[in-house]
């Protein structure tokens with residue numbers, strides 16, 4: 628209860644016009660461009676329902692939300708901006724629906740559309756430099772009260788990070804589920820990291836200095852990646868009461884986004900929202916099945932530490 632109060636108290640009072648201007652800047656950071664002919668000038672057409680931009684050269688009409696994560700929405704922008712604001716800490720759809728006075732389904736979709744924008748960005752940004760990997764299991768807490776067979780409950784995942792060579796701090800983090808087809812045994816072996824290496828570490832060997840597999844703790848205590856994993860488990864338990872396998876990946880990406888966006892989670896997320904085409908409910912559900920499987924070859928060997936001379 629306290630938590631709801633403090634989030635509500637901190638949230639700025641967004642105004643619809645300010646939100647429009649902010650989304651406009653996120654969508655066209657260098658000013659308006661006609662999506663058809665790239666012309667830089669428009670006639671504004673303000674209607675009751677939405678703002679239209681008509682190209683002065685070719686008369687093509689586009690709306691403010693076209694091509695953004697908010698496209699097709701009937702939810703006012705102030706509510707979207709409030710949802711963006713909440714993403715700075717992460718919030719359940721149930722709590723979001725109570726704060727925004729929208730239905731649970733609307734709140735759920737808003738949260739997942741924001742996560743979709745995060746995921747599209749994340750997928751296009753492989754790790755570089757000195758990369759560390761750590762494998763562990765996510766077990767949905769029993770307190771969620773949903774019975775699942777044991778093999779469904781334990782989700783293997785790889786935590787990966789680019790580590791600063793100067794400060795040894797995490798510069799960029801990713802957490803990815805290991806596809807079931809790549810994980811037949813109960814322990815992590817070198818093959819369990821294959822999909823992560825293939826999809827989330829740069830394949831340009833000049834960009835990757837080293838790859839090291841670390842444990843949760845070593846002689847100096849809990850490793851950075853071990854701590855990160857504990858962090859996400861704690862957050863998922865506190866905020867959502869645990870997450871089932873179906874949507875786990877989206878939540879892992881959301882958690883890492885906050886680390887990677889550092890001090891400007893809101894601004895970075897707004898920029899992604901302005902640049903990412905939206906996704907439908909069907910698209911959100913289908914993408915979960917679209918985990919590619921690969922044939923494992925020894926890319927660990929190929930990418931073994933190559934210290935720059």
Ligand SMILES: [Zn+2]
Pocket residue numbers: 661662663664665666682683684685686687
């Ligand atoms: Zn045009």
